[in-house]
Amino acid sequence: MAHLRLMSEKKSEPASGASHVNDLGHVKEATPSLIQVFEPHKASLPPVGAYMREFWSRKRFSLELARFADKAEYLESNLGKVWLVLNPLLLAFVYFLLVTVLRGGSDKAHGFTTLAHILIGLFTFYFAQNVISDGAQSITSGGRLILNQAFPRTLLPLSSAIRSFWQYIPTIPVYIVVVVIGKFFIPKADIHIFSWALLWIPYVTFCLALTAFGMALIFATMNVYFRDTSKLLSYTTRIWLYASPVLWLPEMLHGWHRAILYVNPLGPALSATAEIWIRGHQPTLAQIIGLAVWAVIAMIFGGYFFISRERDFAVRI
């Protein structure tokens, strides 16, 4: 087929193409600043460097998207924010009752330690769960934004992750308040409130966030192809909770059973968090390594799976 060319009436001399004489006789730059090439792909990565640069330069979009989503959600009810904290708090009490009934009760001090353990474990688990399940839906619910704007799609699950983090933050003071009040009534309870080990929290949380984000990328991609993924995910996370050291203590496992703590991507983070908050112990070397390993694995797999397919999203959404 012949190459069609639309000639501009005021076509400029081809050699100096950068400048342009318009009707008013002004010479203006044609600003050939940025050349982009779009070509076919087969489930392969786009140029990683360029993608990362684009992602980094537009990270602010994620943040604002999260901020505005929050704003939209709580525009009507301010009670919504209270629920975010109240919901896991109440659930923690329910689980606590269940656990103590199952165990046939125990002394006050021990019971309170169990409660604290469930509280911080559940709050942390919900953080990861929200990153994963909200992130998983971020693409399929991104509708018009995805159809009408070109941007690195990883920004959408990132935005969900940011929101989940904001929801996680206020649960920490709630935990501290509960523990402080509890210690006042039950001074024998073996719970450290503040210790140097807390300095490890940023590292642990960061690795946990990366792990959960990487998995969010995997499930978000799957959800584009199979729309029931997010429904399936809600069952999966429940089982996941029972398989995590939240309702039980890591030291209840012995021998090779301890492997469960590390096979579970959230395992090292959850046991390290409990160790830090409850005992005031630094995380073990195995936990520190386990955290980093899961974060790297999740980011590499999730990132590859998502980014190599994200150009398909607009066609399939």
Added chain:
Amino acid sequence: MKKNRMLIDMPADLAVRIEDLSITYKINVDTKKTLKNAIMRASKGEKVRMRTVEAVKHMNLDIPHGSVLGIVGANGAGKSTLMRSIAGILPPTEGRITVNGKISTLLALGVGFNPALSGRDNIILGGLASGLTKEEIAAKTDEIARFADLPDGFIDMPVRTYSSGMYGRVAFAVAVAMTPDILLLDEALSAGDAAFKEKSFLRMRELVQEARTIVIVSHALQTVKDLCTHAIWMHKGQILAKGDAGEITEKYLEFLNVGTLPSNLEDF
């Protein structure tokens, strides 16, 4: 990017070059897209029936800087698909698109505004989505709001209370505010009233004077005639005719009235 420019053979006076472009949609015909269905089918050994729709077929097109190109064609001709691929949203199935310059889009279906938020918040969100920084968009918000010129205080009301014309005004104001090198408009002006149309035409002419490029998809042939220097007529994913905007709209109008393709184009 610099390295790319040396490798890619793109004349400096071109804004967009489309080479042998084909875009195919794959549609899963008879099942819902669920994991359950996929597993059921796999266990029965059935294959998923796929239908392919060739929305754009082997298209070649060069769009020089400073031109206003109109695209006309029947529903389903592939116009929106072409626009999305120029914007980098839909990847080509075959061929290549080279784009030189910053793109701003205002495509069919609207901008993905958040209906619970005010117009002003959505301006910020829209600007960020199209690649402006927070500072840039903050500096421009008032200007955009002034351009959209909504009646008494609506700019601070939730977008869900807007009429479709008001919605269209804000969307257009955002799209032109980022002074794009290439502006892609898909049915963007249809909801605006006469006064706003006038204003947006003026703004687009300004952009063209600055050697910026505009591509317009519209079913309002008068708009195409008034604004565009050139036009193409798309039919079933191919370019049926190209040339002067007045001429093309004439031909297309004739086709719409008579219902048959011009005799010299019958082979399509």
